[in-house]
Amino acid sequence: EDQVTQSPEALRLQEGESSSLNCSYTVSGLRGLFWYRQDPGKGPEFLFTLYSAGEEKEKERLKATLTKKESFLHITAPKPEDSATYLCAVLQTSGSRLTFGEGTQLTVNP
Amino acid sequence: KAGVTQTPRYLIKTRGQQVTLSCSPISGHRSVSWYQQTPGQGLQFLFEYFSETQRNKGNFPGRFSGRQFSNSRSEMNVSTLELGDSALYLCASSIQGSSYSEQFFGPGTRLTVL
Numbered sequence: 001e002d003q004v005t006q007s008p009e010a011l012r013l014q015e016g017e018s019s020s021l022n023c024s025y026t027v028s029g030l031r032g033l034f035w036y037r038q039d040p041g042k043g044p045e046f047l048f049t050l051y052s053a054g055e056e057k058e059k060e061r062l063k064a065t066l067t068k069k070e071s072f073l074h075i076t077a078p079k080p081e082d083s084a085t086y087l088c089a090v091l092q093t094s095g096s097r098l099t100f101g102e103g104t105q106l107t108v109n110p
Numbered sequence: 111k112a113g114v115t116q117t118p119r120y121l122i123k124t125r126g127q128q129v130t131l132s133c134s135p136i137s138g139h140r141s142v143s144w145y146q147q148t149p150g151q152g153l154q155f156l157f158e159y160f161s162e163t164q165r166n167k168g169n170f171p172g173r174f175s176g177r178q179f180s181n182s183r184s185e186m187n188v189s190t191l192e193l194g195d196s197a198l199y200l201c202a203s204s205i206q207g208s209s210y211s212e213q214f215f216g217p218g219t220r221l222t223v224l
Contacts, residue, residue, distance in 0.1 A: 034212065043114070043200050043215035044153075087153065096206070097143065097166050098213065100153035 002027045006088055006101035013108050016077045021104045023088030024070040033071050034098065035064050036087040044087055047073075078108045112137065114203050114216035122222045128189040131219045135182050135203030141165075142184040143213060144176060147198040156199075159184055160206055188221075196223045 003026040013019055025033065032051050036044035048057045050066040057064050061082065063074040073086055085105045089098040115134045123129050135142050143166075144156040155168040159178035176186040182203075188195055198220050202213035 036215075041217075041220075043202075043217045046212050046214055049212055089153075096141070096158055096160075097155045097168065098153075099155070100145075102152045 002090055002092055002099040004088055004090055004099055004101035006086075006104050008104060009102065010105045011107070013075075013078055013106070015079055015108055015110050018074070018076045018078070020075070021073040021086055021106070022070060023073070023101055025088075025090045027090050027092045027099070029093035031091045031093045033066055034089045034091070035071070035073055036089065038085045038087055038103070047086075075106070078106075080108045080110050082106065083108045114201055114214055116199075116201050116216040116219050118219060119217065120220045120222075122224065123191050124224050125191055125193060127191050128187065129191060129221060130185055130187045131199055131201075131221075133184045133186075133201030133203075133216060135184070135201075136214060139203035139205050139214075140182055141204045141206030141213075142178055142182065143202045143204075144184070144186050145200045145202065146170075147200055147218070148196075153200070156186065191223045193223050196221060 005024050007022045032049050035047040038044045048064040053068045055066050061076050065072045085103040087103045089100040117132045141160045143158040145153045147153045157176050158166040162178045173189045178184045198218045200218045202215045204213045205211040
């Protein structure tokens with residue numbers, strides 16, 4: 001059975017203090033790993049898709065990387081508007097359903 | 111381009127009742143997936159529809175059902191509501207041709223069962 005574990009559960013940063021969120025996964029054949037951002041009361045917003053180990057993608061202050069066992073979401077010089085819950089999900093080669101982790105709740109203080 | 115829309119946004123029901131939620135995907139998207147989100151369980155996959163056919167199903171009881179119409183709009187139904195069905199129900203759409211494409215989520219329907 002696919003498993004996705006995100007850490008830490010919650011993270012508080014000062015504005016400008018860079019950090020990383022972790023997503024470790026167990027899946028029988030990874031087709032893709034996805035990062036989403038979710039604000040309170042809203043649906044998840046798509047950020048990145050990573051398909052193979054070694055792949056990296058960037059968007060503004062966010063950079064996602066992928067290895068064979070985990071993915072990292074690096075946040076460089078975060079701002080208060082980056083505060084949200086970040087969700088990681090995996091898709092296995094044999095299916096079309098996403099398996100989500102519990103998420104990391106990020107708070108960036110001004 | 112309009113995003114995924116879900117109606118209603120909020121619902122309050124009592125135990126034993128049934129409810130129908132609606133989802134309109136992004137124009138051109140043929141796949142619709144439904145998820146349940148609760149604080150304790152996170153996002154859990156309910157089912158996926160593609161071209162009016164259920165293509166995948168999660169581990170939920172038969173009280174949870176869905177369908178998709180020819181215009182790709184989808185509905186999900188929950189019968190005999192239980193307190194534990196209180197959750198945010200999210201719909202996601204994707205193009206879903208021969209290869210996988212990203213899923214885009216709607217704002218969700220907040221269901222409260224009293």
